[in-house]
Amino acid sequence: MKKKANTAVDIHPLISERWSPRSFDATAELSVPDLTGIMEAARWAPSSMNSQPWRFVIARRGDAHFATLIDTMSGFNKVWAPRASALIMVLADTTDQSGEPRIGALYDAGLAASLLTVEAHHRGLVVHQIGGFEHAQAVAAFNLPANLTPIVILAVGKQAPADALGEATLVEREIADRVRKPLDELIVGGSL
Numbered sequence: 001m002k003k004k005a006n007t008a009v010d011i012h013p014l015i016s017e018r019w020s021p022r023s024f025d026a027t028a029e030l031s032v033p034d035l036t037g038i039m040e041a042a043r044w045a046p047s048s049m050n051s052q053p054w055r056f057v058i059a060r061r062g063d064a065h066f067a068t069l070i071d072t073m074s075g076f077n078k079v080w081a082p083r084a085s086a087l088i089m090v091l092a093d094t095t096d097q098s099g100e101p102r103i104g105a106l107y108d109a110g111l112a113a114s115l116l117t118v119e120a121h122h123r124g125l126v127v128h129q130i131g132g133f134e135h136a137q138a139v140a141a142f143n144l145p146a147n148l149t150p151i152v153i154l155a156v157g158k159q160a161p162a163d164a165l166g167e168a169t170l171v172e173r174e175i176a177d178r179v180r181k182p183l184d185e186l187i188v189g190g191s192l
């Protein structure tokens with residue numbers, strides 16, 4: 001199912017056609033070239049002072065990391081995310097070499113996740129970001145050092161039809177229109 005954004009002017013289809021489905025094909029596997037491609041896209045994101053503070057945990061459906069990440073998820077995320085081909089937890093290294101806080105780390109890691117998402121879409125994959133997970137549980141499960149902060153888990157895979165979700169509320173959300181605030185609400189200084 002496609003859900004093209006309703007934009008004021010045409011923008012690149014990789015952006016207007018990207019959206020966040022929850023219905024994943026539970027039989028699809030993520031190939032090594034596709035996984036490598038999306039990770040390369042993340043690697044080449046810009047970052048403050050080229051600090052590249054993004055870090056990742058990669059899990060494939062069926063492996064131990066995958067089960068661990070699903071276990072950290074809250075609410076309905078636990079229902080739909082298990083059908084993704086892979087889960088990628090995005091973390092930020094929040095301190096520099098001298099132990100000083102890296103204030104841009106979360107922003108930089110978000111940029112990396114964003115580019116990963118666009119590359120995934122270009123490869124015919126879909127990505128759904130998951131903020132609803134127990135961060136402390138993830139830290140403990142992966143024995144993460146204090147400088148690494150989990151931010152989001154990306155569910156990556158092949159899209160399946162909406163009704164494959166089964167649960168009525170999930171199907172409703174899947175087929176609902178995509179909405180955004182109008183541009184003039186976002187521009188708090190200057191004008192188009």
Ligand SMILES: Cc1cc2nc3c(=O)[nH]c(=O)nc-3n(C[C@H](O)[C@H](O)[C@H](O)COP(=O)(O)O)c2cc1C
Pocket residue numbers: 018019020021022077128129130131132133152178
């Ligand atoms: C940081 C972040 C956390 C999110 N957490 C969740 C989540 O826990 N569960 C979920 O179903 N969707 C989650 N989403 C997906 C958003 O709800 C979705 O991106 C938003 O509604 C816009 O929809 P679109 O991506 O299809 O345009 C998250 C998105 C982001 C960026």
